[in-house]
Amino acid sequence: xxxxxxxxxxxxxxxxxxxxxxxxxxxxxxxxxxxxxxxxxxxxxxxxxxxxxxxxxxxxxxxxxxxxxxxxxxxxxxxxxxxxxxxxxxxxxxxxxxxxxxxxxxxxxxxxxxxxxxxxxxxxxxxxxxxxxxxxxxxxxxxxxxxxxxxxxxxxxxxxxxxxxxxxxxxxxxxxxxxxxxxxxxxxxxxxxxxxxxxxxxxxxxxxxxxxxxxxxxxxxxxxxxxxxxxxxxxxxxxxxxxxxxxxxxxxxxxxxxxxxxxxxxxxxxxxxxxxxxxxxxxxxxxxxxxxxxxxxxxxxxxxxxxxxxxxxxxxxxxxxxxxxxxxxxxxxxxxxxxxxxxxxxxxxx
Amino acid sequence: xxxxxxxxxxxxxxxxxxxxxxxxxxxxxxxxxxxxxxxxxxxxxxxxxxxxxxxxxxxxxxxxxxxxxxxxxxxxxxxxxxxxxxxxxxxxxxxxxxxxxxxxxxxxxxxxxxxxxxxxxxxxxxxxxxxxxxxxxxxxxxxxxxxxxxxxxxxxxxxxxxxxxxxxxxxxxxxxxxxxxxxxxxxxxxxxxxxxxxxxxxxxxxxxxxxxxxxxxxxxxxxxxxxxxxxxxxxxxxxxxxxxxxxxxxxxxxxxxxxxxxxxxxxxxxxxxxxxxxxxxxxxxxxxxxxxxxxxxxxxxxxxxxxx
Numbered sequence: 106x107x108x109x110x111x112x113x114x115x116x117x118x119x120x121x122x123x124x125x126x127x128x129x130x131x132x133x134x135x136x137x138x139x140x141x142x143x144x145x146x147x148x149x150x151x152x153x154x155x156x157x158x159x160x161x162x163x164x165x166x167x168x169x170x171x172x173x174x175x176x177x178x179x180x181x182x183x184x185x186x187x188x189x190x191x192x193x194x195x196x197x198x199x200x201x202x203x204x205x206x207x208x209x210x211x212x213x214x215x216x217x218x219x220x221x222x223x224x225x226x227x228x229x230x231x232x233x234x235x236x237x238x239x240x241x242x243x244x245x246x247x248x249x250x251x252x253x254x255x256x257x258x259x260x261x262x263x264x265x266x267x268x269x270x271x272x273x274x275x276x277x278x279x280x281x282x283x284x285x286x287x288x289x290x291x292x293x294x295x296x297x298x299x300x301x302x303x304x305x306x307x308x309x310x311x312x313x314x315x316x317x318x319x320x321x322x323x324x325x326x327x328x329x330x331x332x333x334x335x336x337x338x339x340x341x342x343x344x345x346x347x348x349x350x351x352x353x354x355x356x357x358x359x360x361x362x363x364x365x366x367x368x369x370x371x372x373x374x375x376x377x378x379x380x381x382x383x384x385x386x387x388x389x390x391x392x393x394x395x396x397x398x399x400x401x402x403x404x405x406x407x408x409x410x411x412x413x414x415x416x417x418x419x420x421x422x423x424x425x426x427x428x429x430x431x432x433x434x435x436x437x438x439x440x441x442x443x444x445x446x447x448x449x450x451x452x453x454x455x
Numbered sequence: 456x457x458x459x460x461x462x463x464x465x466x467x468x469x470x471x472x473x474x475x476x477x478x479x480x481x482x483x484x485x486x487x488x489x490x491x492x493x494x495x496x497x498x499x500x501x502x503x504x505x506x507x508x509x510x511x512x513x514x515x516x517x518x519x520x521x522x523x524x525x526x527x528x529x530x531x532x533x534x535x536x537x538x539x540x541x542x543x544x545x546x547x548x549x550x551x552x553x554x555x556x557x558x559x560x561x562x563x564x565x566x567x568x569x570x571x572x573x574x575x576x577x578x579x580x581x582x583x584x585x586x587x588x589x590x591x592x593x594x595x596x597x598x599x600x601x602x603x604x605x606x607x608x609x610x611x612x613x614x615x616x617x618x619x620x621x622x623x624x625x626x627x628x629x630x631x632x633x634x635x636x637x638x639x640x641x642x643x644x645x646x647x648x649x650x651x652x653x654x655x656x657x658x659x660x661x662x663x664x665x666x667x668x669x670x671x672x673x674x675x676x677x678x679x680x681x682x683x684x685x686x687x688x689x690x691x692x693x694x695x696x697x698x699x700x701x702x703x704x705x706x707x708x709x710x711x712x713x714x715x716x717x718x719x720x721x722x723x724x725x726x727x728x729x730x731x732x733x734x735x736x737x738x739x740x741x742x743x744x745x746x747x748x749x750x751x752x753x754x755x756x757x758x759x760x761x762x763x
Contacts, residue, residue, distance in 0.1 A: 158667060159666075160663050160666065160667075179666065180663075180666040180667050180669075181666055181669045181670075181671070185667060186667065187664070187667045189660050189664060191658075191660050193660035193663065193664035194661070194664075195661055195665075195678075195679060196683070197679075197682045197683055206665075206668050206670070206678075207667075207668035210668050210669045210670045210671075254664075258668075
């Protein structure tokens with residue numbers, strides 16, 4: 106019972122004709138973990154979730170739930186709950202009937218259904234809406250109804266397909282926190298698909314970053330953020346994304362703006378490298394490399410400065426007021442530990 | 456509201472130009488509508504009223520000297536007429552069996568075709584063919600090509616299956632069954648097309664949700680598909696019931712109401728009374744009875760539609 110919800114995907118391939126939507130992915134999700142599948146649209150994350158749910162069959166590969174091979178099993182046989190991006194509520198049933206539906210299908214005794222429905226509805230704070238039809242609910246309430254329908258059955262695995270993407274920004278932030286609390290209190294394994302790296306960063310215990318049908322990196326959000334293992338992940342994680350400058354290495358450093366900047370990694374001199382620096386890691390230092398301020402994006406408590414460094418664009422986070430004016434010249438420097446190095450041909454981290 | 460109206464009254468006492476414009480526009484609209492409205496009244500409402508008026512008369516072309524106003528005599532006679540009750544019974548059997556068959560078969564076909572990944576367009580085209588044929592033509596085709604004893608397709612199949620040759624239209628016990636089959640054959644595609652369109656419009660994601668919720672295919676159908684199709688099914692039932700109650704051409708060409716009165720629906724009885732026996736007054740009363748009957752059934756169906 107304790108190890109309920111172990112998920113293993115082994116070499117999953119999914120082809121649509123000649124197009125390979127998934128190119129052989131491996132994931133292991135531990136019981137009780139909140140696991141995010143992150144990637145841009147068309148990267149294969151939703152396909153992975155659908156295959157995990159049993160809605161689609163993989164072209165090859167194996168799916169194991171709690172150590173048992175369920176590759177050939179239909180969604181009905183997998184004991185999985187899912188929240189759809191569209192919510193997929195039954196339009197002709199009331200909220201209570203929607204939430205009760207999975208219990209009825211599981212042949213739960215009638216006497217147990219009503220209290221279970223009320224409990225699930227109370228957990229997502231829609232117990233006052235039980236008699237409404239989905240058409241009479243707001244987007245946020247529909248989303249909660251879909252959540253209640255998913256949690257009422259206490260399935261071993263909880264799948265969420267971009268559940269927050271149809272909510273407005275304020276509601277999304279609030280629901281995100283509640284979702285995390287809900288998952289913790291239920292202790293259930295959750296797999297969460299999103300294209301929003303902020304959602305994945307804040308919610309997930311671990312995440313897999315997808316790109317073009319492959320997984321670039323799996324790890325804890327903080328680890329992925331601190332050490333992206335390829336250019337794609339570096340460019341995708343973080344807001345605003347990491348600055349990537351193509352340059353050459355020198356002895357013990359790299360050339361940025363014609364100057365030698367020391368790096369932590371040991372590099373042979375003269376090789377082509379891509380230097381990555383997070384906007385928040387750009388330091389303003391009068392003795393540094395001169396840059397020109399092109400645009401100032403004021404966020405209120407900080408600003409994003411769009412700079413040009415020797416002709417190449419560079420973005421930096423700046424939180425000292427007053428803010429510089431557009432057209433002004435400043436100077437920046439980079440600490441060796443803040444510099445990420447990538448191989449321009451393979452895209453891999455050096 | 457009163458305040459607004461008083462404000463609208465022009466100070467100088469002259470007519471409000473806005474209101475004049477409105478009145479002129481309304482008169483112009485009425486003038487444009489008039490021809491269509493008059494044509495409609497002349498071809499539908501007036502004959503209907505005339506029918507009601509005729510039904511209160513004795514109008515017998517065989518005995519014109521007896522003609523005259525008789526009040527409700529025709530209706531009194533009708534209530535004691537066993538042939539009227541028999542025709543009413545045949546109408547009921549004909550209507551309910553054809554409508555139920557059309558909905559059940561149409562729904563089954565729609566479910567089958569909706570599940571097909573290819574060839575749906577072909578089925579839609581094939582399905583539309585019987586519907587566009589004239590019922591009279593359909594009747595002729597079935598009488599000659601399908602149901603002729605020994606030579607018809609159906610009889611041939613019946614003989615091959617070891618059920619023997621039957622006089623499908625001449626045997627009183629088979630004739631009603633045969634005309635029900637003909638009507639069902641012609642009009643099931645209508646139900647099929649309406650239900651297929653409704654089925655195709657149902658969202659796919661709720662079926663995926665139902666699979667996740669572990670609903671069996673049968674429960675998906677009963678708990679999701681049927682309730683969501685209910686408006687379309689009710690609409691098909693209403694439309695087909697109204698048409699079946701007033702069916703005429705197919706039965707007229709196939710059996711003419713016979714043998715005897717085995718397939719004589721109310722509509723045919725009214726026709727035979729009026730134009731074969733030339734008793735137009737009594738025939739009109741029969742037609743009015745059919746009208747009342749149709750209105751009552753339609754009213755009940757619409758009430759059912761609104762319920763829940």
